Amino acid sequence: MEPLIALVVGFLGARLAGLAGVSALDGWHPALRVGLAAMFLLTAFAHFFPRLRAGLVAMVPPRLPRPELLVTVTGVLEVAGAVLVLIPAAAPWAAAGLILMMLAMFPANVSAARRQLPGVTPLGLRTALQVLFLGAAALVFAG
Numbered sequence: 001m002e003p004l005i006a007l008v009v010g011f012l013g014a015r016l017a018g019l020a021g022v023s024a025l026d027g028w029h030p031a032l033r034v035g036l037a038a039m040f041l042l043t044a045f046a047h048f049f050p051r052l053r054a055g056l057v058a059m060v061p062p063r064l065p066r067p068e069l070l071v072t073v074t075g076v077l078e079v080a081g082a083v084l085v086l087i088p089a090a091a092p093w094a095a096a097g098l099i100l101m102m103l104a105m106f107p108a109n110v111s112a113a114r115r116q117l118p119g120v121t122p123l124g125l126r127t128a129l130q131v132l133f134l135g136a137a138a139l140v141f142a143g
Contacts, residue, residue, distance in 0.1 A: 012035075
């Protein structure tokens, strides 16, 4: 649920800044880019913070090799996507990359829910959130 909060708070904060006169954030699209960046910076943090990282490593489906490396790589990609989505010229490409990454990572969420790992969001709610996150990234991609 924290990623959703980061997306919404980032979006609303940026939108308010735009309405207050910050011209770079004047509009829903730049505000959505900020919200998406906030969300991915938050989720990337979990990839490197030891207590949260262990849970992410456990979520990697058992059939995949080197789960620690996969968690590190996806964390780095999330940071890169978050930074690049803030650059207007790079935002569509960054959003496309984030969409592909979310689609590639979703099976890990399904696997974790089926294995009933502790602290994992139930699959129905996780699927709804994933659709929302994909939609936000698609709106950034579409411009």
